[in-house]
Amino acid sequence: MIERRRKTRYPVELPARYRTLGLGRNLSGFAQTLNMSSGGVLVSVEEPIRPGTLIEVILDWPTLLDANIPLQLVTSGRVMHSSEFVCGIEFTRYQFRTAKRKDAKAAAAGQRS
Numbered sequence: 001m002i003e004r005r006r007k008t009r010y011p012v013e014l015p016a017r018y019r020t021l022g023l024g025r026n027l028s029g030f031a032q033t034l035n036m037s038s039g040g041v042l043v044s045v046e047e048p049i050r051p052g053t054l055i056e057v058i059l060d061w062p063t064l065l066d067a068n069i070p071l072q073l074v075t076s077g078r079v080m081h082s083s084e085f086v087c088g089i090e091f092t093r094y095q096f097r098t099a100k101r102k103d104a105k106a107a108a109a110g111q112r113s
Helices: 101-112
Strands: 015-021 028-036 040-044 054-060 071-083 086-098
Touching (some): 040 054, 040 071, 054 086
Antiparallel strands (some): 015 028, 028 040, 040 086, 071 086
16 A cells, blocks of 8 residues: 655544534544644544544643643644544644643543543
């Protein structure tokens, strides 16, 4: 099989949340990243999402800013491919934001369960 990706994918498993954007029935839920690159992310989701759908995915970043402040990677993009409960998303935008302490505690609790 010929690799068509331009960016290297890394196996990164992080808890995440998603919500679809735009017209129609909006979906939201919890996700788990499977791999990611600087251009996109592969995530497992709670229900199928059609290719072409605009989506926002918020990942709880595992590293603290200044060893004290929780971070989130907030991304938006388009579902490029999907199969049942896995979607490949190409980023149109992404940025790091600081997270509230309770968000970090909830994420940590989710990782332990």
